Amino acid sequence: MNDRIALPVAVIGAGPVGLAAAAHMLERGLRPVVFEAGATVAANLESFRHVRLFSPWRYNVDRAARRLLESAGWQPPPDEELPTAGEIVDRYLAPLAALPPIAAALQLSSRVESIARDGFDKLKSRGRDEAPFVLRVRTASGVREHRAWAVLDATGTWATPNPLGANGLPALGEREHADRIAYGMPDILGAQRARYAGRRVVVAGAGHSAAGNLLALAKLAQTEPGTRIVWTIRGHDFARIFGGGENDGLAARGALGARLRALVGEGRLEVRADFKAEAIRDEGGPLAIEGRAPDGSRVRIDAVDEIIVSTGCRPDLGLSSEIRVRLDPWLESTEALAPLIDPNEHSCGTVRPHGHRELAHPEARFYALGAKSYGRAPNFLLATGYEQARSVAAALAGDLASADDVQLELPQTGVCSTQFDEAAGACCAKPETPVEAPIAASSCCGGPPKSRADACCVRDEVAKDEGKSGCGCGAEPKPSGKVIEASCC
Ligand SMILES: Cc1cc2nc3c(=O)[nH]c(=O)nc-3n(C[C@H](O)[C@H](O)[C@H](O)COP(=O)(O)OP(=O)(O)OC[C@H]3O[C@@H](n4cnc5c(N)ncnc54)[C@H](O)[C@@H]3O)c2cc1C
Known part of the structure; x- marks a missing residue:
């Protein structure tokens, strides 16, 4: 046999x-x-x-x-x-x-x-x-x-979660302070409530897990006085985390970003953008997170009781x-x-x-x-x-x-942030969306192509009709593949 x-x-x-x-x-x-x-x-x-x-x-x-x-x-x-x-x-x-x-x-x-x-x-x-x-x-x-x-x-x-360190290595002191760091999505409103109630908690990350943690902490803060929330991200692309709102094919995912945007707008989070964490120091009780700003200068988040690392x-x-x-x-x-x-x-x-x-x-x-x-x-x-x-x-x-x-068949996010820009013949201009700015009202690439089989979205189609090489959204379409509902953008 x-x-x-x-x-x-x-x-x-x-x-x-x-x-x-x-x-x-x-x-x-x-x-x-x-x-x-x-x-x-x-x-x-x-x-x-x-x-x-x-x-x-x-x-x-x-x-x-x-x-x-x-x-x-x-x-x-x-x-x-x-x-x-x-x-x-x-x-x-x-x-x-x-x-x-x-x-x-x-x-x-x-x-x-x-x-x-x-x-x-x-x-x-x-x-x-x-x-x-x-x-x-x-x-x-x-x-x-x-x-x-x-x-x-x-x-x-x-x-195997990513660590806090912006360079992909654990921040100095990250392992030593493991007892005050959680990764992923701890049960903030349930089993872990006492751990976070009344504490100053730093959430690091720019994805859906970070958003979920921030929303849970904000809810906790409504009934547990003294709960303070710091949100730190390595860059400043809020568009990606706030997402496509009502344009998101998954309503709940869109709502997650929209609720987070509202929390930020209401000043219920201390936001520390462009913060590249390097080290965690013991301040004789509370912790301090040290990092660098884009200009290379040193920055700090002080008086930290707990850290939640949601960096993927x-x-x-x-x-x-x-x-x-x-x-x-x-x-x-x-x-x-x-x-x-x-x-x-x-x-x-x-x-x-x-x-x-x-x-x-x-x-x-x-x-x-x-x-x-x-x-x-x-x-x-x-x-x-x-x-x-x-x-x-x-x-x-x-x-x-x-x-x-x-x-x-996948739902669209309703937001797209490629690095390609209009001048380079690309379809998805990077949304430069500051915290207070409205998110673009429509899907950035205009949805699925109307007629061309070799295009991934409307703007790609227009670019190709004009003899340009296309939008750069990814690989050429596979001859065997079929996108049923959503295109790459
Ligand atoms: C918080 C969160 C929310 C998400 N929400 C959504 C959502 O709304 N919609 C959606 O489509 N996706 C969502 N995802 C993404 C995705 O669907 C999940 O990550 C999903 O669990 C992935 O399934 P998987 O089977 O690939 O891996 P996993 O669910 O991670 O399963 C891996 C399994 O392998 C086992 N395992 C690991 N190592 C070994 C080993 N060496 N030997 C034997 N067994 C091992 C683990 O114990 C586990 O049971 C979400 C993810 C997260 C983290």
């Missing part, structure tokens, strides 16, 4: 995308084995179960998983309702994991520590592609090796260090995916459809899926991961026609 038939496809991580991958594999007649580090599925979502997502149920349930669940009598939650992360676990992922074919594939409390090609170190090429993989898996009873025909790394990035996450690349992966040098996604998701170029939140080809590595039959596939890029959405899982499962099953027919 050959390895393709005899060995399972290993899925690492039983988050929403890992479980979706298992469902697609089962539909394709492939045999998944899912290793999950946590004692239950979706351990990362569990850690922020109090957070309400900004995408409604209709974007949060994978289609193959839905088919499996519905065949067992599952009642889907209302399409337009916004679940919390905890509800995603309770109402969708836990029932999915309990279905007999998924449950049989699941190995909980099983952390994959490394992946290799069985009998081949990284240097050895001849015969490599035909060899199975070997995974080293740690459980309570020790480390065991498992062989697999293909490997899908769906481990996410949530457990990065992938743990240790897992794949013994196999052949080719990554974009700074995003740490695949090279093919990078131009589609690079936040230096886009904050559109909408990406071109992509599947097994964009996710492929030199190591045959190894893919990173889900949040991990985006490396350090912050805009990952579940719907993207589900389509990745569908395409990769089809490719592994040998159905290339289906694998290449990538379709992705």
Whole structure:
């Protein structure tokens, strides 16, 4: 019997995308084995179960998983309702994991520590592609090796947050003061309430997690006198975090930015923009954060009781260090995916459809899926991961026609901040939006193209009609891909 038939496809991580991958594999007649580090599925979502997502149920349930669940009598939650992360676990992922074919594939409390090609170190090429993989898996009873025909790394990035230091390294003193620093989204209004009530809290970051933390702290401050909030960001591009408001395809995401803008306008936050943190010092009780302003001068935030670092996450690349992966040098996604998701170029939140080809590595039959596939890029959405899982499962099953027919329906953010400018023939002028200025009333690129198949948005279309090279929104459209609702801008 050959390895393709005899060995399972290993899925690492039983988050929403890992479980979706298992469902697609089962539909394709492939045999998944899912290793999950946590004692239950979706351990990362569990850690922020109090957070309400900004995408409604209709974007949060994978289609193959839905088919499996519905065949067992599952009642889907209302399409337009916004679940919390905890509800995603309770109402969708836990029932999915309990279905007999998924449950049989699941190995909980099983952390994959490394992946290799069985009998081949990284240097050895001849015969490599035909060899199975070997995974080293740690459980309570020790480390065991498992062989697999293909490997899908769906481990996410949530457990490896970016540090406070603006240069990407932990700020000096960050590790020493770990007891006063939280990463991501602590439960400010619930389990962690006493920790933040009546304190001066610094939130660092310019993404949705930072916005959620600031809003929670502002609510806390209404009932807990003495709670003071400082918001620090490394740059001054408030447009990106305030977002597209009512133009956002996800109303809740738009509202998040709009509410934050209102808090700033009302003076309920102390805003420290252009603050590049370098060190945390102990001031004999309170902490001080030292940093630099753009002109190189030293700046400080004094009298800090608690710090919440919401500066994004990065992938743990240790897992794949013994196999052949080719990554974009700074995003740490695949090279093919990078131009589609690079936040230096886009904050559109909408990406071109992509599947097994964009996710492929030199190591045959190894893919990173889900949040991990985006490396350090912050805009990952579940719907993207589900389509990745569908395409990769089809490719592994040998159905290339289906694998290449990538379709992705994503809501637009309604805000776009590329670095390209009008003079350079680009479509998305960077919105220079000071705190008080209104956000542009329409999607910056005018929405999807009207007629040209090679354009990503209206302004790209106009530029190309005028003989210009286009807007620079990203890679050329893939011949196999279809954007159903949203274009890249
Ligand atoms: C606060 C927040 C809000 C978000 N809101 C939305 C939203 O509204 N809409 C949306 O579409 N997306 C949203 N996202 C983005 C995205 O949907 C989530 O990050 C989602 O959890 C990604 O799913 P995943 O399966 O790729 O990874 P994860 O959910 O991170 O799952 C990874 C799994 O792998 C396991 N694991 C990790 N390492 C190992 C290992 N070595 N061995 C075995 N198992 C391992 C983990 O325990 C975990 O269960 C949000 C993200 C965050 C952080």
